Amino acid sequence: MISFLAKRIMQAVAVVLATASMVFFAVFIIGDPAQLLYSQNASAAEVEAARRYLGLDLPLYQQYFNFMGGLLHGDLGRSFVYGKPALGVILQRLPATLELAFASVVLAVVVGLPLGLYCGLNPRTIRSRLIMAVSALGVSLPTFWIGIIIMLAFAVNLRLLPTGGRGNTLTVLGVPWSFLTIDGLRHLLLPAASLALWQASLILRLTRAGTEEVLRQDYVRFARAKGIAPGRILWVHVLKNVLAPVVTMVGLSLxxxxxxxxxxxxxxxxxxxxxxxxxxxxxxxxxxxxxxxMLAVTIFVLINTFVDLIYAAIDPRVTLGAADSGS
Structure with a gap:
């Protein structure tokens, strides 16, 4: 466990530093922010003063070393627009994104996992084929198109839900949350459903394929021959083996x-x-x-590490070293 976590920390540091370098130079060549912070009527002296204030007048290598030095101290610079630490501005908006992401993943699991089990257990029924056809559409359609369609259907035409915004929130430990209020839940439902459709379709298809494969295994046939109840076979033998790849997919989706x-x-x-x-x-x-x-890269590394730990807990045959090499 300790060696696994130490290896992951070293990998995370290397990935973050490499990403930071690529992002810095990619963003640097886009343009001069000082010219955009002032109107076209601004004088050259005002623009040059802004460049000096923002540190954009320094040579590129010096800007890079200043940036990397600040990164090692947890300082990612100050926002040109808000005049505040950039990381602080993002963290103020992050709870809304976390709420939306977790709501969509929970909705996708609640819908996709049971339907996938049903289709795997009853692969030849008309209902299963219809569900699989709908899931194929869910995987194929782009998320932005899905969002526009469900907004037009449920918000514009039927007027059942609001078109946008976060609605009323309830603050807990200094953080506002929408899902704790009825109005907030109404605002959360459409964007969460838009993100959940693609994820639910993948979970459904992955669960269905895993269920069909597990049902063909000898230990399931042996359990049936011993007269074990179908419900116990489903929960003990089938679901536990199906969950491992689903957990990996859910972690990456999150x-x-x-x-x-x-x-x-x-x-x-x-x-x-x-x-x-x-x-x-x-x-x-x-x-x-x-x-x-930088924050996105860190989140990916943390979630990937957490998924490996859950994977090893679900399937004792998988060691952390093997999970690490397979991820």
Missing amino acids: GGTIAFSIVTESIFSWPGAGKLLIDSIYAFDRPIVVAYL
Whole structure:
């Protein structure tokens, strides 16, 4: 366990440093933020003063070393637009993104896992084939299109749910949460469903394939021959073996949803970190963009490590070393 965690920490540091370097130089060549922070009527002296204030007048290598030095101390710079530490601005928006991501993953598991088990246990019924056809559409359709369609259907035409925003929130330990209020839940449902459809379809198809494979195994046939109740076979022998790949998929989906729920947040005006990233790209707010990508990489590494630990707990045959090499 200790060696596994130590190896993961070393990998995480290497990945973050490499990503930081690539992101810094990629963002640097886009343009000069000082020219965008002032109107076109600003004088050259005002623009140059802004460049000096932001440290953009320094040579590229010096800006890079200043950035990496700040990164090692947890300082990712100050936002050009908000005038505050970039990481702090992102962390203020992060709870909304975390809430949306976890809501979509929970919804996807609640829908996809039971339907996948049903289709795996009853593969030849008309209902199973219909469910699999719908899941094929869920995997194929782009998320932004799904978001627009369900907004038009349930918010614009039927007027059952709000079109956007986060609604009323309840603050717990200084953090506002939407799911704790009825109005917040109504605002959360559509964007969460938009993100959950693709994930639920993948979970459904993965669970169905795993169930059919496990049912063909000798130990399941032996359990049936011994007269063990079908419910016990399902929960003890089938579900436990099916869950391992599903957990891996859910972990990766959660990381991707937290880091890149940008389109959905923009469509539904959800005030999360993804929408902040889009606004910062338009404004050339370089510290926000870099800090967001650094945070996304860190989240991916942490979730991947956590998934490996759960994988080993579910399947005792898998050691942490093997899980690490397979991820």
